[in-house]
Amino acid sequence: MKAKWQSALTLSAHFLHEMLRAVRTYHGDKAAAQVLASAAIPQALVQQPDARLTRQQYAVLYRAIAARLDDEMLGLWSRPIRIGTLKYLMLSLLDAPTVLVALYRYVRFWNLLLDDYRLQISTKNDLVRLALIGRAPGTEVVPLGHELMMKLVHGIASWLVGREITLNRVEFSFAKPKYAEDYAILYPCDVRFDAGITCVYFSYQDCAGTFKREKHELWAFLKRAPEDWTFGALHRVSIAARTREHLAGKMAQPTTITEVARAFHTSVRTLNRRFANEGTHFQAVKDGLRRDIAVHRLTNSNTSVEALASDLGFSDATSFCRAFKQWTGSSPLDYRRLTREGDNDG
Numbered sequence: 001m002k003a004k005w006q007s008a009l010t011l012s013a014h015f016l017h018e019m020l021r022a023v024r025t026y027h028g029d030k031a032a033a034q035v036l037a038s039a040a041i042p043q044a045l046v047q048q049p050d051a052r053l054t055r056q057q058y059a060v061l062y063r064a065i066a067a068r069l070d071d072e073m074l075g076l077w078s079r080p081i082r083i084g085t086l087k088y089l090m091l092s093l094l095d096a097p098t099v100l101v102a103l104y105r106y107v108r109f110w111n112l113l114l115d116d117y118r119l120q121i122s123t124k125n126d127l128v129r130l131a132l133i134g135r136a137p138g139t140e141v142v143p144l145g146h147e148l149m150m151k152l153v154h155g156i157a158s159w160l161v162g163r164e165i166t167l168n169r170v171e172f173s174f175a176k177p178k179y180a181e182d183y184a185i186l187y188p189c190d191v192r193f194d195a196g197i198t199c200v201y202f203s204y205q206d207c208a209g210t211f212k213r214e215k216h217e218l219w220a221f222l223k224r225a226p227e228d229w230t231f232g233a234l235h236r237v238s239i240a241a242r243t244r245e246h247l248a249g250k251m252a253q254p255t256t257i258t259e260v261a262r263a264f265h266t267s268v269r270t271l272n273r274r275f276a277n278e279g280t281h282f283q284a285v286k287d288g289l290r291r292d293i294a295v296h297r298l299t300n301s302n303t304s305v306e307a308l309a310s311d312l313g314f315s316d317a318t319s320f321c322r323a324f325k326q327w328t329g330s331s332p333l334d335y336r337r338l339t340r341e342g343d344n345d346g
Contacts, residue, residue, distance in 0.1 A: 008248075008289070008296040009231065010052035011186075012179035016041070018144040019065055022075025031068065038064045044338045050329035051338070052295045059227040076145035078116045085113070086225060090156070090218050099157055099165070100207040103130060106153060116140070119149075127168055128207045131199035143174045146198040151186065153200060155229025159221055160211045164188075166203050171195035181288060184280040186230075188238025191279055239274040243282070244289045251290060251312050257282040291327040294320075298336040305332045 023032045033043060039061040045051050053061070066072050071080040089109050096102035107119040107130065116139050120131045132149055134141075150170055158165045167189035176193040183191045221228050246263060247255055260282070261271045275281045290312045297303050303311075309320035324332050 008292040009055045009185065010292045010295050011055070011058055012182055013046070013049065013051040013053060014177065014179045015058065015144065016046060016051075016053050016061065018142075019061060019074055020046075022069060022071070023065055026075065027068070035061070035064045035068050042338060042340075048329060048335075048338060050327070051335075052291070052328060054296055054299060055227065055231055058230070059224075062226045073145065073148060076142050076148065077114055079113060081113060087218075087222055090222065091215075093156070093160065094213055094215065094218065098208055098210055099160060100128065100204075102160060102211075103128065103153070103157065103202075103207060106130075106156070110149075123204055126204045128202045128204050129199050130202075131197050132173075133197055141174050141198075143172070143177065146172055146174065147186075150198065150200045151230055154187075157202070157207075159228060160213055161206075161209060162211070165206045168201035168203060170200045171198060173198045181280060181284060184238065184240040184278045184285070185244070185288075188241055188278070190277050238278060239271070240278050240280055240285050243285050247286060247289055248293075251293065252310065254313060255286075287323070287327070291324070294324055294332065295328070295335070298332055299339045308332070 020032050020035070023035055036043060036046065039057060041053075041057055041061060062074070065074050066083065069075050069080065070083050072083060072086050073081040089106070092105050092109060093102040096105060103121055107121045110119050114135075116135060117132050118135055120133055122129050122131075130153055132146060150172075154165065154167060167187060169190040169192065170183075170187045171192045173195050174193065180191075180193075242264070243260055246260060257268055257271060261268045264271065272281070275285070294308060294312060297308055305321065306317045309317045312320060314320040314323070321331055324330070324335070328335055330338065
């Protein structure tokens with residue numbers, strides 16, 4: 001069972017717009033509206049610039065777009081990645097003797113498919129680097145494509161061994177986006193932007209490990225895709241994730257960074273440094289969790305604004321409404337209305 005903070009996780013609406021881009025480009029706005037409707041996402045939410053997408057909405061929308069395009073990578077690469085590709089990729093990895101061998105196979109597999117990019121794997125200084133390299137100068141960079149490729153390799157490697165494989169760092173070849181706070185959860189490590197190439201670094205020791213997975217486990221993994229490889233490895237490695245987990249049951253209490261540091265048996269200074277290494281800070285993590293729980297409950301329950309404010313540790317509903325508007329651009333009641341509009345259609 002997912003922890004409360006994982007269930008309540010939300011993502012920037014940036015992901016929604018980027019996921020829809022190929023549908024709009026190749027099939028038009030009507031097709032985009034149909035895909036949104038199939039995922040029960042109201043059009044009004046799309047027009048809200050600071051909206052958040054729940055993990056359930058993200059997963060359903062991803063599957064709907066993949067089916068509409070017959071492309072498991074949502075039209076983000078120059079060649080479609082047809083439905084079923086992920087299954088054959090995973091089947092090719094199951095009998096690999098180690099994670100490292102599986103990663104080499106992963107690289108070879110993708111290099112047979114991608115025209116605009118190629119993957120390269122190398123080892124140095126006890127690290128394994130997997131890099132995404134343009135095949136020609138000036139190759140277009142589609143940030144969501146790069147993001148998904150890094151998530152996919154980390155998610156698959158983690159699933160193979162049944163635990164979150166430690167990320168040393170992730171580097172992206174594009175500029176730091178406005179929604180960068182989401183990276184602290186999606187990529188639990190040092191995340192860098194404006195790099196020469198997009199790449200991910202794993203511990204060689206993790207990659208040298210063996211694993212055993214059966215086909216029946218693979219079918220369950222594929223049925224839930226992309227949820228497991230996007231969110232399934234959100235456990236205890238990231239300090240932001242650990243803090244969210246610690247705070248999830250204490251939101252009604254005025255928990256401070258001092259209390260969290262004490263619970264983690266470390267100093268406030270060390271904790272702040274670890275937050276900084278992940279590109280975030282304590283208050284941002286706490287507010288992000290409160291925002292995500294609020295969005296989740298406004299979308300999926302009839303909890304009153306007053307009760308929600310109390311549950312999230314606000315002194316009164318007015319303070320909560322003010323904070324929620326800063327987070328999403330809407331009042332809690334307006335946000336609930338936006339997310340429920342699709343329920344009243346037809």
